[in-house]
Amino acid sequence: MTNRPLTQNIRPDGSPTFLADYQANGGYSGVRKAITSMSPEDCLQTVKDSGLRGRGGAGFPTGMKWSFVPNADKAGPGHKYLIANADEMEPGTFKDRLILEQDPHQLLEGMILSAYTIGADIAYVFLRGEYVLAAQRITQAINECYQAGLLGQNILGTAYSLELRLHRSAGRYICGEETALINALEGKRANPRPKPPFPQVSGLWGRPTIVNNVETLCNITHIITHGVDWFKSLGRGEDSGTKLFGASGNVKNPGVWELPMGTPIREILDQHAGGMRDGYQLRGFLPGGGSTDFLTTDHLDLAMDYDVIGKAGSRMGTGTMIILDDRSCPIGMVRNLSRFFAHESCGFCTPCRDGIPWIVQLLDRFEQGVATEKDLALLEEKARFIGGIGNTHCALAPGAMEPVTSALNYFREDFERHISEGGCRYHHGVGGH
């Protein structure tokens, strides 16, 4: 049995695995097993027992999330929905693209199993618009499933039926927030909705809805197929299973690798990313995408587990690390991230809509060499207000402030030096300004 389930069908040449090859490698045995021999309750208990936590960034236990979906009696007449969040737009995150482009059936099988478990009869893949190749391959995979009786009416001759559709997004980062995504699927502006009601009770078109990340749903396939004990045995630390980890920036071998949960950061950076490029030194890193707090060389021996990274003051997020080197300006990096978040704010609430551009303006002053101690104090104050949980409508602004506040903590001497030297000294690195 493989210990790299998520990437077992990924080929070095990048060619996709379609239905014949997918099935030849054991694919859809999970669907066959579940819908012919397991009740949805059995499936839910299995997912709960597996300890699977959401791979989209928040790390919420998947089985618990699903357990809030009302059963058919309580839900009343109408549809239930299962949505794969394939809107991969977190800066520095490039893990789901691998599966979406090269192993689309792995996602579809996970979606069928998840939909069966929660009693959904309609499922969507919500795919970011720029993933054109993924759209072509998912479309082909969906068509193959309908032809093979794996989607549509009476799947594999059972009483279970599921329609599955692809939605290509018109593009906004906030669509990755599940209630914003639901609004986008309803044809609206993607402003997040208030919670409660939670989507599990009232989501798409007011009906019970589950939104899960692509990698989370792929794990369902392997948990149902191979069982809880096997899944738990894959992790090296506290968390179960494997994870798609990655590294980008000025490392020798940037990429994405499936590794056990709990793999130490140093091992990922040295053995898989190949260490830093010649002439570059490691300064710090965002462990899981653009909305996670910086960690530094002091944290290299930590295990990539949700709670371990959380206790260190950051978040494992998407598990794709962005590496800051000694030739790139930390303030320039944070300014780049803040510009992204300012642009992608949905505009609904003031601290986010007006506050993040204010942060960008303050960071501009440092880069331009006109910042004063007063600007530094203002930056700290605004970042604290904007980033405070509960001060904004959703998690975008708090996420946006994580790299800012952690940079102020770990790279304070750079802020001070920009003030005292009246400018930025990082002019010669690849990322230098």
Add this chain to the structure above:
Amino acid sequence: MSSVIPTLSPEEIAEIEHEVSLVPRKDGAAIDAMLIVQRHRGWVSDESIRAIAALLEMSAEELDGIATFYNLIFRQPVGEKVILLCDSVSCWLRGCDAVKAAISDKLGVDYGETTADGRFTLLPVPCLGACDRAPVMMIGDDLHTHLDEADLAALLAGGEPS
């Protein structure tokens, strides 16, 4: 039904009506409808907004509010191909500012502008999810990775400002 609907082609109307058939309310197909029109015409004009809104039984103002929310719905004419240059963090670390400067130099356009010959429109795009191959951009539907000056010359050949 409003008289502005005939400004949509029969093919566009058929495709939009298919999307409408998949949702419980007509205006639920608003985003798909605009993307359909954009696929046929390259962009979404004021006239198209009014026609789609009439077809979906919603106000043109509300539809325009949706159109302008999304990065990939173009409310102005664009060139034959849109260049989406990633300017997010991993590409920044790997030198996307130099790539931007080289493209602007070669094509004579800044962000939001279209070349004089109408071949290219240059736009920034949030992280394209190919950070291990940074810096990256899309030209039309195609992703281009590990960009350097030599690649740009070949990719944009013939696109020099006249």
